[in-house]
Amino acid sequence: MTHIQLRPPTMADVARLAGVSHQTVSRVLGDHPNVRDETRAKVLHAIEEMGYRRNSSARALATRRTRTLGVVASNTTLYGPASTLFALEEAARAEGYVVSTVSLRRLTVETLSEALAHLSEGGVEGVIALAPQRSAVEALAELRHPFPVVAVGTGSGVEIPSVNVDQHLGARLATGHLLASGHRTVWHLAGPEDWQEAADRAEGWRSTLEEAGVEPPLPLGGDWSPLSGYRAGQELAGWVGRGLTAVFVANDQMALGVLRALREAGVRTPQDVAVVGFDDIPESEFFAPPLTTVRQDFATVGKRSIGLLLDLIEGRTPSGTSRIAIEPQLVVRASTFPYIPQPGAAPG
Amino acid sequence: MTHIQLRPPTMADVARLAGVSHQTVSRVLGDHPNVRDETRAKVLHAIEEMGYRRNSSARALATRRTRTLGVVASNTTLYGPASTLFALEEAARAEGYVVSTVSLRRLTVETLSEALAHLSEGGVEGVIALAPQRSAVEALAELRHPFPVVAVGTGSGVEIPSVNVDQHLGARLATGHLLASGHRTVWHLAGPEDWQEAADRAEGWRSTLEEAGVEPPLPLGGDWSPLSGYRAGQELAGWVGRGLTAVFVANDQMALGVLRALREAGVRTPQDVAVVGFDDIPESEFFAPPLTTVRQDFATVGKRSIGLLLDLIEGRTPSGTSRIAIEPQLVVRASTFPYIPQPGAAPG
DNA sequence: GACGTCATTGTGAGCGCTAACAATTGATGG
DNA sequence: CCATCAATTGTTAGCGCTCACAATGACGTC
Structure with a gap:
């Protein structure tokens, strides 16, 4: 417990000890030029001595800048959102900003609006919304807020500034890879309908097939969870031998469930059915296969x-x-080829 | 883009419009009693009309309360830290606090100290440190900071307030379960030496064996990743038939690697070797087995x-x-029994 | 030697809010 | 009918900082 409970020292206290004006202290802290070295030293010494720290609220009030950004996110324990959150915070910190986060269980107009209000109370200068559900995105455009908002993972069809991985392209890479490997058609296990990313992946899959002159089979639906993948996998297993030889699954976790269901049904991957996922979570390299x-x-x-x-x-x-659109990248492993690459060597 | 770029209205502006003093506006906002209903209505109406929002910096300056908490964490894309982060934010928000997070790549004295300084700049009233590495914990106790700090996942051997899951107990549950299932001894794949949780799990495993009168085998070491688990698994496979029938792995991701290595070596789980992990990540239920x-x-x-x-x-x-210590819970699945429970039914 | 110039430092006025206290009003009761 | 009190509202000071500007002093120039 090395923490002081007394009234912390102010700039004026430091100034008094250093024998200068409070403004000079402010200049030293603000790295202004035109401060004599000797004076600077005196001030720094006094600051050190008193353990002084600038009061951020007073500073924010005077400058009208809080240097705080907000992030609204949901499903933050999933790999994608967690990784994005991490990158966001690191980038903001590099720019000298603090990041305040609100993690929502469910993304609705109400929860989103409460989250923005909460962040507003926290004095954020702008907000990043990790809002993959369509409903939430529409809400975002409607809501009134006194700061700019950037949407991430919402797809590009929104009326607010946004940054997205090109899901459509990702799906084309996956589907195209399967077609190029000789499969006549590719089935699809999609994510929740309400998610823009799920819709974009499905659309990329569909258009790739259509361009290849193939009638897309009816896609199945899941909720991103391994369990939903498992259930869909059981259904897919029933189609083996009736034209199903390849599946593009909308995320890796569901793909894990699919793999297990196929295995239990005696279907071999990739010999009988090839499987492609989406996300490249750290575990993917160690799935079977x-x-x-x-x-x-x-x-x-x-x-x-x-x-x-x-x-x-x-x-x-x-x-x-x-x-802003960012390109995804295909990572080929054993679930689409009849050999098993060495783990640790394959990942780029 | 529904955001106002003009100078936002102040309390005085609202007061003028409502025909009251700024202090009355403050009272309405602060839910003070002794405000006439009629007055309150006038004020609320003016607030609504102007789209007024209280300036958090001014408020914080006057009250000396920022209502902001800080969190320092590392490895935030791993399931454990991500889940803790989520729970932390939700709990803080319920209490009316905003949470600012710093996610570190590596936890050292320097990065920790920078993180605390950064949060201090952000005006936090207190900090939660998710500091599982021992070195970091020691640094925490040394560092000077003007606010209280609570350590999480540091083990209980530190000189600062802390909250921990009882790792020792968790390891006893895992090891005890294997012994009770008839295994003569249990091997262990530990986490990084520098992590207190890894040490506690190893210690729990060791003491359980010793109390059962069994000489603990030499534990292996990993870095929490599936890859390190895979490598250790290859080594463990070499000991099958020479006394190895059960392994307690310090986390689920490494356990995934172990399972794969064993499978590739022709070792069956659980018939030849039983495996127990730690964490219960959502994927664990869908591993093979x-x-x-x-x-x-x-x-x-x-x-x-x-x-x-x-x-x-x-x-x-x-x-x-x-x-504060929190009890963990054993979740039994197929990797320690020669049958496969139905997914979706088994998990509690 | 008077003047301009530059570097350095100080002074005063807010930023927008809340806390403490003062003032006003209306109701109550003897 | 006036003192008394509670309810309601207004007034005044800061909270600790930065900004704009004023003041000071050292130096060089003609």
């Missing part, structure tokens, strides 16, 4: 999002609707 | 941590060193 999947670059998403938000805050970017 | 593991209640960890920190801040708890 290791999973071919689509990797999203969350670090870049984070950096670009913060960059865009700061541009908006500083007024560097006209507050029109900017959209 | 579904993994017996130890579940930690992160929600409770979050709630208790915030509770303790607020007690410290409000001075409700004497700033002595409080320690």
